Amino acid sequence: MGRLLRSCFLASWLMVWPVVLPALAQEGAPAGDLVIDAETTLADAVPPEWSGALRDALGNHTVHLRVIIDATGAVTGVRVLDPADPRLVEPWTKAVQAWRFRPALQAGNPVATCVDLHTPAVWPKPPKARRGTLPPAPPVSIDSIPPTKPQPKVTPPGHYPDILVKRLLRGEAVFKCLVGTDGRARSCRIVGANHPDFVQPALAALAEWVFEPARQGDLAIAAEAEGLMTFDQLPASRAEMLAANDLTAPDGQPPALQPEPVTLLDPVWPYDEAMKGDAGWAVAEFTVSNRGAVTEIEIKEASAAPYGSAVAAAVQHGQFVPAVQAGRHEPVRLRWRATFAVVAPGAEDVTDPRQRVLQAMRQGAIGGAKGLDEKLTPLFRVQPLYPPALLARDRPSGTAEVECIIDRTGRVRLPRIVAASDEAFGWAAATALSAWVFQAPMRAGEPVDVRVRIPFRFVPPPL
CATH class of the missing domain: 3.30.2420.10 (TonB)
Known part of the structure; x- marks a missing residue:
């Protein structure tokens, strides 16, 4: 069964509301982002030659050029931006194509980059060279260009996990990936999700996504993208979501104030009991705070102690959108009866x-x-x-x-x-x-x- 999947990009996944399942984050600078530790510099430059009349006509203008420089320092692209006089375009384009640069360095390695150059349209004649003196530096300023971020263009929907359909949960997955210059996502990873069953559908969807790659000026670059995917289940009220996940008030009735379940981690099967084929159950009571966190966990009943321990550990990971009364977030006490049904030894045709x-x-x-x-x-x-x-x-x-x-x-x-x-x-x-x-x-x-x-x-x- 297919379900709609949307995406939006975030400055930080910690800004997502509701809070997603805690996950270990990658440390350090994102792999692939253009972090320059040495800017490109000009090594050799010869300006265009002008005739006397044209030299006088263009002498008061400044030329703004956008230049792509490869990892060897060669110029691979030149564009004159907003020329003050159209006669500047062709001569300056041809001249800069022959210039040489010292390439930018990223982590000590030369990389391609795009920069903006500003230079007088007509260079002053250099003074007569004197022995033991260096020629004057070319009158060229080099400005780095901040890179853009990748933006999604084609985002085919993902598949809502069949195993979660009856639970009516909204799905959330926070992803990071490296978007190449071809606009495809690579090295994708999920750094937060409200249920692990959303992880693989999110990764499968990302494999089909197409992005507008990040750019530094006219140069497409590989860069890391980060965003939030949401898997939308069929519309459901908070009351329906609570009932679908066996959550009630402590008296077993629907709670008067209703938080929305977001993260409900499944309890682990106690190993020895599962191997023997023993079914079990446990009842937990807990408070959903006015911030949506789970506190004050108590195991009220359990068919055996391991089932209670498993449920208590799972409940601790719970996250909710808080209940609201008179415009204020309010704490709510809930009850959860978790059941453990395992296949008997010797059963055949097991599909789960x-x-x-x-x-x-x-x-x-x-x-x-x-x-x-x-x-x-x-x-x-x-x-x-x-x-x-x-x-x-x-x-x-x-x-x-x-x-x-x-x-x-x-x-x-x-x-x-x-x-x-x-x-x-x-x-x-x-x-x-x-x-x-x-x-x-x-x-x-x-x-x-x-x-x-x-x-x-x-x-x-x-x-």
């Missing part, structure tokens, strides 16, 4: 990807990552959150190690806590890891499921 991986693990059919065609590459990562229960204690630092399956599509399945300095760290790590997305692992050209272990370290947030 999570259940398929579970069956494969029961059969011992998933091995390690040795022999893959390429190293495992994460496309989207969610930051583990420090457990709130430990904030009320002695705020320890901690560690956890989690084993998981990266399935043949790149999604993380069936995380298992291998070790943790505190059980709460284990659930926090497993929950965050369950939302990670990798480039699909390949072996001998075929997609495969692989089993890996990933360590995590926790430091308490500052007071």
